[in-house]
Amino acid sequence: QPELIKPLNLAGLPERPKFPPTRVADKGQIEKATDLIRSSSKMIIKAGGGSCGFAGRVKKFAEACGVPVVLSPGSTGLLPDQHPLNMHVGGSKGSISGNFAMANAELLVVIGSRAVCQADCSGIGYENITDVINLNGDLNDISHYNRTTILPGDIGATLDELLPILEKIPAFEKEDKQKWLDQCSRSKNEWSDFKQQRFNTPPIMDEVWERPVMTQPAAIKVVADFAKNISAVKYFDAGDVQANGFQIVEDESPFETFTESGASYMGFAPSALAASALSDHPQYGICF
Structure with missing residues (x-):
């Protein structure tokens, strides 16, 4: 659970190393x-x-x-x-x-x-x-x-x-x-063509909510398109939303979408969104 660590000195944490570029000698x-x-x-x-x-x-x-x-x-x-x-x-x-x-x-x-x-x-x-x-x-x-x-x-x-x-x-x-x-x-x-069929699936009646709801691929597509239109960064948490997410996004350049890349880290997306507040160059973000 989150806990405030009072004696923590951020300046004392390891920095990202900077290595000079090297070439293949052979x-x-x-x-x-x-x-x-x-x-x-x-x-x-x-x-x-x-x-x-x-x-x-x-x-x-x-x-x-x-x-x-x-x-x-x-x-x-x-x-x-x-x-x-x-x-x-x-x-x-x-x-x-x-x-x-x-x-x-x-x-x-x-x-x-x-x-x-x-x-x-x-x-x-x-x-x-x-x-x-x-x-x-x-x-x-x-x-x-x-x-x-x-x-x-x-x-x-x-x-x-x-x-x-x-x-x-x-x-x-x-x-x-x-x-x-x-x-x-x-x-x-x-x-x-396969993706488009999934996106075109009409809402399905949900017995718990007692009303039609969008399928997961269709819902992710709507939000991903919105993020693209406003140049927002997309953060995907671990799980099925993530698996559908990186199949659905239609990025035009790197660093438009971030996932935890297979570490099964639940909470990655909201943590990344919160951490973006500390960035020197923050960008509007949406977590899934």
Whole structure:
């Protein structure tokens, strides 16, 4: 329960460390990664919350290679919602399109992901993956999967090394990936149609309240659209509202939606909303 801790000195709490950006020293790893990317016709990017600070470069990377991007609960908005390469959230509570891409891809590029259950179904979401390329600053997370080409260090610095090489990929090599992109596009459309059916569900009679009530997806959609219209930040608590929430939001950029990312922390949303009052740059927030 909440309790006032009188001797607490906020200045004595650990500060967020500031590390200088580091690059991959082994150029052989960069060459191996680019060779895998050029030779794969069924590749995906799995973008975790750690990729959000590098959204522009991840977008360039995806577009240069023509690669679908599967999001995590903490990375909605990394690509605009309607971007053709945005396959939406994949994982244990993922979308039709995100899980399709995960299940059928053969090369996986992980960027800034911890690979928890909500991100990759505890590792079993990639049924056909034969090779992995992992960009991360955390050495424990970067070595999560077997058969991994490890690119440790600052994600932005690593992408800055990869992009000049990948932007030179000939057009005929990109055409080899078009069939895969078409399959992912159809799955994205299927997901969009599925959501719309749920949003269009009419209110259902509730025996306890003795009146019609909106279904949870329809109600979340209304509030999420309102938040988008007024540029409000959305905070989702743990549970079914959260699982529906990060599937429903249609973010255009990172940091429009926050969840506790799989820690099952009940009370995250109201705590985050209250803590925003202490922010140097507060933003209107709505908790779900």
